[in-house]
Amino acid sequence: MTDTTQTTPLITAKNLWKKYGNNVVLERMNISVNAGEFITMVGTSGCGKSTFLKMLLGMEEPTSGELLLDGKPIPNEPDQSRGIVFQQYSVFPHLTVLENVIIAREFEHSPLIGKLFGGKKQKVIEEAKALLDSVGLTPALAKYPHELSGGMKQRLAIAQALIRQPRILLLDEPFGALDPGIRADMHQLILKLWREHNLTVFMVTHDLSEGFYLGTRLWVFDKLRRDPHSPEAYGANITYDLPVTRKKTPLPNELKAPEEIKAAEMAL
Amino acid sequence: MKRLINLTPTKTTRWLLGILPFALIILVYIFASDARLAENASDKLLPSFGQMGETIHTYVLEPSKRTGEYLFWVDTYSSLKRLFLGIAIAALIGFTFGLLTGAIPTFYAPVAPLLTVISLVPPMALLPILFIVFGLDELSKVALIVIGVAPFIARDMQRCTQEIPHEQIVKAQTLGASTWQILVRILIPQLLPRLIHAVRLSLGAGWLFLIAAEAIASTDGLGYRIFLVRRYMSMDVILPYVAWITLLAFVLDWLLIKTSHKCFSWHYQKTQ
Structure with a gap:
């Protein structure tokens, strides 16, 4: 994996801008990401990290500049090359756990009615069961999402996102609504799946310690320039791009304060 | 005594209270109908339940x-x-x-x-x-x-x-x-x-x-x-x-x- 990915970056942004009217959200972004990286993105609300995730997903298009996947412009609508897990509403409430996962294969093999029967169905059921087992949902196969806890719902959303074997997995604050204990389990799960499925992960989080713990690379989104009379005039950029090793990474001084605040919050 | 908004009737009382208005309407109708028919036996406005039953019997x-x-x-x-x-x-x-x-x-x-x-x-x-x-x-x-x-x-x-x-x-x-x-x-x-x-x-x-x-x-x-x-x-x-x-x-x-x-x-x- 390492030799090829070093040469051609998976994702490249060249002088990327995103504006909504006069509101500049992102400006002058230049980044390149290799396959297999685990990028965590932190920053204040409205600093553009979710916008960047949406651009990776194809829900938003760059206003100017380029966003490339394998050197080609990234597809401008969501498709099976990029999986997504949102904070909520990620699973289909009218389908059981198993149906939620096999539906992806049914989309693939049954263009007309989106449903499989008989032997074909049995095959995708086996595949889905194996995947659901790896996220620990075997006891809940026949349950509907409303019968699941928050953590189980997110496990399902992750399994669903992985069945079409995307190369890129996008996570939009996936564990933001979970209890701390459940969150720790989910961290282990996502790290395991990241390794097993050779994924490149982009994850938006509000939790700096989570960002440091999970990522191989941590991005801090912030505005470099500020106009106090017109806060919308300048957009955000990646102000820190920190390589994270699994050991302790020394924290830049500017980032210490929020981390300490976070630690204090956790202690409460 | 609890506040009114905190009082919840039990299941039986709820049923009884629910039936009450229907019973009242029927009772009022029967009395009114009787009173009118007592005055004029061929009154058409408020027929008795018996009269309605007979008519509907023929229709049905x-x-x-x-x-x-x-x-x-x-x-x-x-x-x-x-x-x-x-x-x-x-x-x-x-x-x-x-x-x-x-x-x-x-x-x-x-x-x-x-x-x-x-x-x-x-x-x-x-x-x-x-x-x-x-x-x-x-x-x-x-x-x-x-x-x-x-x-x-x-x-x-x-x-x-x-x-x-x-x-x-x-x-x-x-x-x-x-x-x-x-x-x-x-x-x-x-x-x-x-x-x-x-x-x-x-x-x-x-x-x-x-x-x-x-x-x-x-x-x-x-x-x-x-x-x-x-x-x-x-x-x-x-x-x-x-x-x-x-x-x-x-x-x-x-x-x-x-x-x-x-x-x-x-x-x-x-x-x-």
Whole structure:
């Protein structure tokens, strides 16, 4: 994996801008990401990290500049090359756990009615069961999402996102609504799946310690320039791009304060 | 003593309290009817339950002397047929338009403004046009129900479609779904219980349009009958017919709820 990915970056942004009217959200972004990286993105609300995730997903298009996947412009609508897990509403409430996962294969093999029967169905059921087992949902196969806890719902959303074997997995604050204990389990799960499925992960989080713990690379989104009379005039950029090793990474001084605040919050 | 807002009646008291108003209305009617009949035995305004029973007995169980038909059942059959046909067509049209305008922006742009204007046209004002265009037969009565109900269902379905979280639509695309597959597997199944709800709400309007159309031009039907016998002040027919229509409406509503709960249990647990 390492030799090829070093040469051609998976994702490249060249002088990327995103504006909504006069509101500049992102400006002058230049980044390149290799396959297999685990990028965590932190920053204040409205600093553009979710916008960047949406651009990776194809829900938003760059206003100017380029966003490339394998050197080609990234597809401008969501498709099976990029999986997504949102904070909520990620699973289909009218389908059981198993149906939620096999539906992806049914989309693939049954263009007309989106449903499989008989032997074909049995095959995708086996595949889905194996995947659901790896996220620990075997006891809940026949349950509907409303019968699941928050953590189980997110496990399902992750399994669903992985069945079409995307190369890129996008996570939009996936564990933001979970209890701390459940969150720790989910961290282990996502790290395991990241390794097993050779994924490149982009994850938006509000939790700096989570960002440091999970990522191989941590991005801090912030505005470099500020106009106090017109806060919308300048957009955000990646102000820190920190390589994270699994050991302790020394924290830049500017980032210490929020981390300490976070630690204090956790202690409460 | 607790505050009034904190007092919850027990199940038995709730039942008794629920029955109480019905019992009171019946009692008041019986007293008023007795009082009027005591003064004038041929009074037609408030017939006794006995008189109503006799009349309805002939309508239900004896063939009409003129046509040989069992009027009550012929009326019920004709009315229900028109109502079902009208509501079914309206539900189909409304569902299709609501789904497509709610889900597909390119379809929304030309259709939604038109839909808004159409839903503001008072359907009863179109009845003369329907009679002119479709004649006085079944078609114009069914058409009135369709025109009266379909725009409401369409707009309700449009709103429901737009209320389905956009995350689901994005997720389906990341699983490789086409527009058609999203409609068939994601949107339509989730909209069906909402369609049943919309149909329940529109049944009241459906009955209104049905009875109005029957009152104006018809030769049978529940609405036709009560407007016909109004000429003879036959309250002994009108009152039981109104009660029967109410019962039919109640049963239809109940059947729709039961069906919806049985087929779409996930919908109800989610909203609880």
